């Protein structure tokens with residue numbers, strides 16, 4: 001079928017080069033795949049013109065300037081080859097965003113990133129639209145939450161609900177992004193709202209709840225959320241995740257549980273999609289089986305453990321990436337059915353996997369989202 005009437009071009013992340021022997025090199029930057037072709041001058045000219053997306057007719061006529069015998073069927077054959085290698089994007093003219101659109105310009109490189117996962121340019125733009133229409137609730141705007149919220153906002157998630165009753169203190173400033181000395185004493189959630197408003201030019205709406213998250217507030221406050229990320233560790237990550245799980249599972253809301261860092265170890269995951277992945281109770285069944293967790297606290301305060309901005313940023317953004325995968329439909333969550341411990345001294349992640357437990361009482365509460 002002819003692509004006449006369409007806009008055609010090499011897809012983002014693909015480059016074409018010519019070597020001294022005249023061979024055409026097509027290189028896929030995201031995977032390193034490298035294809036070599038022996039081609040004639042008209043094909044090289046066509047590929048050169050495809051470096052920028054343009055109407056099919058412009059490519060045909062552009063090649064014909066130097067090669068008057070170049071035909072539509074020859075162009076189609078070249079495009080067939082490129083498409084078979086997944087090196088081509090073809091779009092109806094109506095699908096191509098208008099030039100000069102600010103939102104398109106802001107997210108252009110990001111949509112190119114999504115293209116590698118989504119399959120087509122149109123599907124990559126749909127991912128961005130899903131993020132734009134998404135609503136994510138983040139519990140806690142501290143060392144983890146502030147980085148998570150910043151990444152969600154920069155990525156273009158349309159609505160973020162921030163739940164945090166705390167105010168900014170001097171001790172937060174070494175690792176909690178978005179806060180400065182002038183914010184000390186101000187409610188974190190309000191500072192976040194104003195900063196995100198400024199950073200995104202109002203594209204991202206931040207709603208705030210200046211209340212302490214609890215088992216009681218969970219179900220109501222999550223209503224309408226597409227995803228929840230728990231970045232709260234008071235009274236403990238486990239307790240707050242218990243509450244998040246109890247609220248999210250019956251509503252079919254995916255959530256990213258826990259995560260955090262103590263000293264030089266960062267804890268990554270898990271991501272739970274009700275009805276599809278192992279749930280929080282499945283995790284706990286695995287977690288509590290380990291003797292080292294069968295402990296009774298006697299003394300010492302984990303809140304005095306060391307904390308470090310780069311660790312907070314890394315852990316938070318691993319969680320954010322998984323949340324965005326779920327929200328944007330970019331693929332299976334990478335933190336499902338496992339948790340990881342990132343060691344800052346070696347940059348290794350030790351993964352611990354777990355599976356859905358048969359007849360799990362947590363899984364039984366799941367409303368499949």
Ligand SMILES: [Zn+2]
Nearest residue numbers: 279282360363
């Ligand atoms: Zn379960």
